[in-house]
Amino acid sequence: MRARVRAExxxxxKASARAQLAVDGANLSMRxxxxxxxxxxxxxxxxxxxxxxxxxxxxxxxxxxxxCDLEAAESRVSRRDLLGRWRAIACGxxxxxxxxxxxxxxxxxxxxxxxQAPQSTIQPASVPLRLLVALALDADAQGLAPAAGPPRLPPxxxxxxxxxxxxxxxxxxxxxxxxxxxxxxxHLFGAVSFERFGxxxxxxxxxxxxxxxxxDFMAGYLGLTRPGAQA
Amino acid sequence: MRARVRAExxxxxKASARAQLAVDGANLSMRxxxxxxxxxxxxxxxxxxxxxxxxxxxxxxxxxxxxCDLEAAESRVSRRDLLGRWRAIACGxxxxxxxxxxxxxxxxxxxxxxxQAPQSTIQPASVPLRLLVALALDADAQGLAPAAGPPRLPPxxxxxxxxxxxxxxxxxxxxxxxxxxxxxxxHLFGAVSFERFGxxxxxxxxxxxxxxxxxDFMAGYLGLTRPGAQA
DNA sequence: TGTACATCAGTGAACGCGCGTTCACTGATGTAC
DNA sequence: TGTACATCAGTGAACGCGCGTTCACTGATGTAC
Numbered sequence: 001m002r003a004r005v006r007a008e009x010x011x012x013x014k015a016s017a018r019a020q021l022a023v024d025g026a027n028l029s030m031r032x033x034x035x036x037x038x039x040x041x042x043x044x045x046x047x048x049x050x051x052x053x054x055x056x057x058x059x060x061x062x063x064x065x066x067x068c069d070l071e072a073a074e075s076r077v078s079r080r081d082l083l084g085r086w087r088a089i090a091c092g093x094x095x096x097x098x099x100x101x102x103x104x105x106x107x108x109x110x111x112x113x114x115x116q117a118p119q120s121t122i123q124p125a126s127v128p129l130r131l132l133v134a135l136a137l138d139a140d141a142q143g144l145a146p147a148a149g150p151p152r153l154p155p156x157x158x159x160x161x162x163x164x165x166x167x168x169x170x171x172x173x174x175x176x177x178x179x180x181x182x183x184x185x186x187h188l189f190g191a192v193s194f195e196r197f198g199x200x201x202x203x204x205x206x207x208x209x210x211x212x213x214x215x216d217f218m219a220g221y222l223g224l225t226r227p228g229a230q231a
Numbered sequence: 232m233r234a235r236v237r238a239e240x241x242x243x244x245k246a247s248a249r250a251q252l253a254v255d256g257a258n259l260s261m262r263x264x265x266x267x268x269x270x271x272x273x274x275x276x277x278x279x280x281x282x283x284x285x286x287x288x289x290x291x292x293x294x295x296x297x298x299c300d301l302e303a304a305e306s307r308v309s310r311r312d313l314l315g316r317w318r319a320i321a322c323g324x325x326x327x328x329x330x331x332x333x334x335x336x337x338x339x340x341x342x343x344x345x346x347q348a349p350q351s352t353i354q355p356a357s358v359p360l361r362l363l364v365a366l367a368l369d370a371d372a373q374g375l376a377p378a379a380g381p382p383r384l385p386p387x388x389x390x391x392x393x394x395x396x397x398x399x400x401x402x403x404x405x406x407x408x409x410x411x412x413x414x415x416x417x418h419l420f421g422a423v424s425f426e427r428f429g430x431x432x433x434x435x436x437x438x439x440x441x442x443x444x445x446x447d448f449m450a451g452y453l454g455l456t457r458p459g460a461q462a
Numbered sequence: 463t464g465t466a467c468a469t470c471a472g473t474g475a476a477c478g479c480g481c482g483t484t485c486a487c488t489g490a491t492g493t494a495c
Numbered sequence: 496t497g498t499a500c501a502t503c504a505g506t507g508a509a510c511g512c513g514c515g516t517t518c519a520c521t522g523a524t525g526t527a528c
Contacts, residue, residue, distance in 0.1 A: 002470080002524070009471090025344050027258065030515060042516075043472045051515065109341025111429050113256050122433075151447035151456070160435050183448050189430075190421015198342050199420075202353075204391050216382035217414050221452055225382070233491070233503080240504090261482060273483075274505050282482065 010047050012037060014061065017054055021102035026112040028055065052115070060121050062103040066096050067127035074131055082139050083224045089131050090188055090215040094208075097192045104196055108189055129185050130168070136181045137173060139224065146223035150180050184218045191215075241278050243268060245292065248285055252333035257343040259286065283346065291352050293334040297327050298358035305362055313370050314455045320362050321419055321446040325439075328423045335427055339420055360416050361399070367412045368404060370454060377454035381411055415449045422446075 016036045020028040030051050034041040048054040073092040077084040097104040107125075117125075153161070153176055161175045161182075170178070191214045194200060195207050219225045247267045251259040261282050265272040279285040304323040308315040328335040338356075348356075384392070384407055392406045392413075401409070422445045425431060426438050450456050 006471085023344060025341065029513075031513070039471095040473055041514090042474080042518085045516075046471055105341035108430075109428070110256065110336035113254060151444060151451060153444065154440055156437060157440050157444055160437070164434060164436075179444065183445055186421050186425050186430075186445065187418045188421075190419075190424065191417050193421065193424060194417050197340070199339075199417075203395060205395075206387060206391070209385055209388050213382060213384065213388060213410065214414055214417065220382060237504085260480080262480070271506055272481090273485090273507080276483075277504060 006047075013044060013047055013054070014057055017058055018103065021058070021106060025102070026055065026106060026115070030054070055112075055115070056118055056121075058103070059106060059117060060124070062100065062107055063121050063124035063127075065100070065103075066093070066107070067124045069096050070128060070131060079138065082135060082142070082144065083219055085135050086132075086219050086222065086224050087215060089128065089135070090218070091212070093128060093188060094192050094195070094211050097196050101196060104192070108193055109197065128189075129182070132181045132185055133168070133170060133173070133178065136177050136222070137170070139222070140174070140177055144223045146180060146221055150176060150183070153179055180222065184222055187218050188215070237278075244275060244278055244285070245288055248289055249334065252289070252337060256333070257286065257337060257346070261285070286343075286346070287349055287352075289334070290337060290348060291355070293331065293338055294352050294355035294358075296331070296334075297324070297338070298355045300327050301359060301362055310369065313366060313373070313375065314450055316366050317363075317450050317453065317455050318446060320359065320366070321449070322443075324359060324419060325423050325426070325442050328427050332427055335423070339424055340428065359420075360413070363412045363416055364399070364401060364404070364409065367408050367453070368401070371405070371408055375454045377411060377452055381407060381414070384410055411453065415453055418449050419446070 013033060016033045017028055019036070020032055023032075028051070030044050031041040033054075034044050044054075048057065070089055070092040073088040074085055077088050079085075097108075157179070158175045161178050165171065165173045165175065165178050191211060195211065200207065200210070216225065244264060247264045248259055250267070251263055254263075259282070261275050262272040264285075265275050275285075279288065301320055301323045304319040305316055308319050310316075328339075388410070389406045392409050396402065396404045396406065396409050422442060426442065431438065431441070447456065
């Protein structure tokens with residue numbers, strides 16, 4: 001079957017392109033990819049119509065890969081263990097970022113000027129936030145309230161957030177819960193990015209320990225830790 | 232005075248290079264800069280020995296510029312108004328990032344592969360965190376405790392953090408305060424980066440309002456808001 | 463089962479471009495006597 | 496004040512490179528009768 005061989009080579013091209021990311025960041029070179037595969041550069045155009053299309057494939061794959069890892073890690077935890085689920089998500093993001101540093105930078109680093117991610121990435125890109133929202137829903141259902149009340153939501157924010165929640169089929173979710181979760185989502189990726197993008201270099205910190213501390217901190221303000229666990 | 236003209240042109244080169252950042256991100260082109268200035272590309276080498284040196288100058292300038300803005304904004308607030316100082320810093324970071332999006336990406340986005348920032352950036356780069364630490368010291372002196380206790384610091388983290396604090400001449404600062412502040416620092420830049428790097432695109436959120444909400448959220452867990460302000 | 467034909471993966475040359483950096487040079491600006 | 500000289504900003508050509516993409520082509524793989 002020709003299709004089989006084609007699919008295999010498509011994967012090899014993407015794998016080689018992924019490796020290229022380490023060298024050049026987002027401006028990967030078709031010729032370099034071809035060279036690594038022992039092909040002539042024009043042959044790549046049988047598989048990807050342009051450099052942008054290849055880049056898009058990498059981005060989409062990366063979002064999907066991260067999403068799958070997170071979903072798998074989170075689903076291994078008992079539904080009732082809310083803190084465990086949070087940790088699975090948080091550590092899942094970091095673990096993936098450590099394992100795929102250049103893909104992480106591609107997804108969560110500075111955007112490539114002039115590049116517009118296609119619609120198809122939107123769904124997989126939203127998975128981390130969705131998992132957190134589901135977690136917050138369960139916490140809400142269990143009557144777990146965040147340790148400290150969040151600030152009041154201005155009406156304008158509240159209505160935008162409610163609209164967003166409605167779009168996601170979360171009409172029941174209070175706006176402030178959604179906001180709360182979005183804060184943690186931002187915080188979580190902020191922590192991973194700081195580590196990955198070198199902001200902690202020279203600090204001497206053990207990255208994993210420091211991250212775990214931060215994740216627990218977030219769990220605290222999400223109201224997921226039992227009060228006894230706090231110092 | 233030849234030196235005067237030289238200094239002026241050096242500034243013009245940097246200004247043009249800064250403008251280039253918008254087009255190409257970190258891989259700015261010497262020839263493009265020269266073109267914009269109506270010079271021949273080799274003339275630039277009278278001013279900067281290499282592309283890397285020019286890039287370094289941009290990065291250093293940007294760190295210094297941000298640091299000055301923050302210091303100026305924070306110093307305009309009464310020393311006793313801790314929440315006001317926090318807001319000045321937080322909004323200062325965001326305002327600067329909005330005004331200088333490409334420089335922000337250069338400093339806080341994905342690192343340029345193969346580029347190593349020189350020692351001279353370390354000092355100005357640390358200003359945001361230093362301002363926060365000073366704020367925390369004052370809060371501590373005023374007896375303000377964070378609303379919710381942070382998680383316990385594992386001993387290994389505690390000792391690394393204490394060493395860091397000592398290096399900064401903050402031997403008196405409890406490790407957990409430093410950790411607390413570092414969390415907010417991470418969170419703050421996480422929020423700005425999410426906005427700047429397009430993670431909020433399509434959400435319909437008013438970026439400024441959403442940021443203010445988040446900043447107040449952080450102020451909450453830093454213990455800077457009066458309990459009455461919480462919902 | 464065997465032949466004729468269509469598909470399509472991969473080739474190699476080429477186009478036209480931009481890049482960082484070097485180097486010998488011209489001329490203007492400053493300095494020293 | 497005027498001349499001789501050193502400094503140095505800017506020029507223009509060149510080196511040697513890499514790039515994305517197109518295009519006419521060769522041959523092998525599959526398909527249809």
